[in-house]
Amino acid sequence: MKGRYLRLNQWAVKALWWLVILGMLASLAIAYERYQTEEGSGRRVEFVMDYRDLLEISDLQTDPKRFVSDQLQKLKEHRVGSLAVYEATLNELQLSRRLQVYSSQEAAVLTQSPGTIGENFTYVLFESGETERRLAPVIRQAFEDLGVAVRPWNYKNQPGLRIEMAKEEAVLKSMDPDPMTLETLKSQGFTIVFRMSNRRAFEAARMDALLSTMKDLGVRRIIVDGDSVPGFISEKDVSGLDGMGEILTKHKIGLAVIEMQKTPQRGFNGLAQRIRHDVVRLHSFTENDAQKLTENITAEELKGRIQGVADRFVLAAKDRNIRMVLLNARAVKSLEKGRILHPLDSIYEALTGADGAIPRIAKAGYKMAPAEPFQLVHSSWQTPAKLLVWAGSVALIALMISYFIPEITAVVFLLGMIGSAGLYVLSSSLFSQGLALGAGTSAATLSIMVALQAARRKLDKPDGNRLLFAIGLLLRASLISVIGLLFIVGLLNQIQYSLVLEQFRGVSVLHLAPIALVGLYWLLFMDKVSYKERWARAQSMLSSNISVLWIVAAAVLAAAGYYYLSRTGNEGQASDWEKYFRSFLENTLGVRPRTKEFLLSHPLFILGAYLSFKYRSALLLILAGVIGQASVVDTFAHLHTPLQISAIRVLYGLGFGTLIGIALIIVWEIITRSWQRWVPRLNE
Structure with a gap:
């Protein structure tokens, strides 16, 4: 035997x-x-600039509007054709110079009136009548959804709103994106990438209307902002993910997954599965990464760091199937140089300068265009x-x-x-x-x-x-x-x-x-x-x-x-x-x-x-x-x-x-x- x-x-x-x-x-x-x-597919690489970062840097410049306009032109020159636009907040609308935001005390000083004792509301003053016509409905809708009263207010015939919420909290609340900014960026030829959060309660009808508008503006991809995807309720309740998946599929809008996140965004895999994996990989060049280009170093060291950034982008596209690169930047106060610095010019150099990333990526057979998913x-x-x-x-x-x-091989x-x-x-x-x-x-x-x-x-x-x-x-x-x-x-x-x-x-x-x-x-x-x-x-x-x-x-x-x-x-x-x-x-x-x-x-x-x-x-x-x-x-x-x-x-x-x-x-x-x-x- x-x-x-x-x-x-x-x-x-x-x-x-x-x-x-x-x-x-x-x-x-x-x-x-x-x-x-x-x-055979997906050989497109899209460089995306974070628009909010441009606004935040511009807030420290002498002429903020002129600065943003100049940077948008430079982005085009350096072959960055997309901008990431967030859901609007009062703070961001203020950075865009669409309006001014005041607390009750600040409004009292502005109007030179004693104000109401014990009141702690938010006052908004629009730049113009046209701005009020376009943005007031967006602001009203966002705060009334939260059960917060919004009433008309004006100062010297300049239209505004009174929001019955403390300013410190009101400036954080998310609302639909600024339609004026979206239309301006689209008219200048930029592709818009929508950074969408799960901070607002999911309502299918309202989400459908929002994404329909975004689709008309050319949006084809969403970068999730925050630790969970829109529509995520809990691990057990997936009704929101089902609804969000149907709406994204209807409007043919996909997602971008940010690589190397320490904690995956909750609900992302489920939503990706519901849209048949219309997903591209995204590499994030963070504000901390960009800040290294503004440190007090020699010209030779800066050149080496710029080369390192270019190499990083090339490796991301060639070696890791990255199809979208999100560029972030931050202004810093330099005590050594006694002025405000930003890394944008160094980023441009890394993209299209000597031995820049974009020419090398193109040489490897990739096209600079809006990212597309794999055709499986x-x-x-x-x-x-x-x-x-x-x-x-x-x-x-x-x-x-x-x-x-050897005796147990068959077993x-x-x-x-x-x-x-x-x-x-x-x-x-x-x-x-x-x-x-x-x-x-x-x-x-x-x-x-x-x-x-x-x-x-x-x-x-x-x-x-x-x-x-x-x-x-x-x-x-x-x-x-x-x-x-x-x-x-x-x-x-x-x-x-x-x-x-x-x-x-x-x-x-x-x-x-x-x-x-x-x-x-x-x-x-x-x-x-x-x-x-x-x-x-x-x-x-x-x-x-x-x-x-x-x-x-x-x-x-x-x-x-x-x-x-x-x-x-x-x-x-x-x-x-x-x-x-x-x-x-x-x-x-x-x-x-x-x-x-x-x-x-x-x-x-x-x-x-x-x-x-x-x-x-x-x-x-x-x-x-x-x-x-x-x-x-x-x-x-x-x-x-x-x-x-x-x-x-x-x-x-x-x-x-x-x-x-x-x-x-x-x-x-x-x-x-x-x-x-x-x-x-x-x-x-």
Whole structure:
């Protein structure tokens, strides 16, 4: 019985490799449709200036209206064709010079009357009769919806309103956007992007009327202002989201999702799903980012920062599928220079100056125009294809485990299929992400275990060309890693991942798990010995006396691991010199290879494979190659990055890593031959 099972298990191993191959082919087909989605649509990048920021900067200028007019002209000259307009507030209308706002005490001083004792209202004085005609209904509607009385008021025949709410609170209340500003901006040729909040109660009829007006003004996209989307009530009550989704779909208005938010806007994913993911990714250049361009630094330092901003915009468009860049700015008081500074001219320089962002983005094949969502290419055959990807992923995980305990391969596969099917019933998202994580980890681990076995055989039988063997072994290991990345692409080919509405969790695990598994394999499972001997070896290691050197080594490894993780993922940290080096690579090559691959892991792998003909300890260098293989897989786990960019990045890493590895071999040969030649002479 046992012999029959073992024969069946050996046959199962071969069958599992065929399942992996079929899964790879299915993943390739799915990846091609993702490539078509990325390359065939949405290749427009829209730069949007925050209009409210212009107003706030203008409030500190000698001639605010002239300043805004000049900046609008400069925005056109520097190819910024869109403006983000918020819901109006009394404060913003005052910044626009449409009206003046007074408290009860200020109104009393203005009118030179004693006023009413105990009153704390808000008084509004319009710029002109035309302004009163256009804006008074908007203000009345907003405050009457809140149950606040609004009455006529005037001063010296200048029309106004009295709002029975304290000024400090009244200036914060949101209302419909300023129609005069919208019409002026549209007449000047700007595309309007609406920044909409959820601060007002959702009413379908009023929202429908508002968005109908916005559509007539050319609005095609909304940036949510605040921590929840319009229509969001609670996680349980989705009636507002249903209504908002219907209205947005009716008027063909989409959303923009702001990348790298610490806290996702509540209700965004639900609303995006209701409008069939008419969503584009937005990168926000914040006021704090812009303020760095006004600091007291040298001209050379400012030039470097402007270049850094340009590089940042280019990377956002090329590497992260960003289709909208929101530009913010803030005026600052400079005590050193004794004047008010703003960063607008530096931002313009970053956009269209020498080596500016916009020409480089256009050169990469993008058009400066209003952003468009992805036109999803998703054929009906993807459903049965994903069944093959599912089976292939489980087979790959089982094959990786077979390198540790080969006798249970078939059982692991069967249990994996049953368990993953149950996980799919529980959560399709957990199913896809769990399999993708398992397949990616297994591929990176397998690649090094296969390489270690091949190098071990060369140590026993050192024949052939060592350099060709080293290069070939790296390519072989990388091809095995490609299996994992294909499964990740195949399993997570949903628009939610491309838009980062849903994230692939476990990137840190994908980096660390292969290192731990390969280390365990090298310590206990690489040698063909019995399980009893392996257990004895493990017990011996666990019962060994710990020396101070071991403690120091553990501390060094822990620090290296912490540094390694701190640089992993979208929020990874990098030093200033490293950022400069990355920028140099990006500007020189167009796509930056990962430094951990071409500067560290791949060269050490090649050197180790070259030396494995003579030295058993050279296997440790091959072991270090697991970092590079995990990085190869992880590159494609960044699902918001276009496939073409990820592929080029990996190829650059292999190419430059091979060249540096060859350089290490040359240095090694020079040192060893010099040692062999000169040391005997010195002894003589």
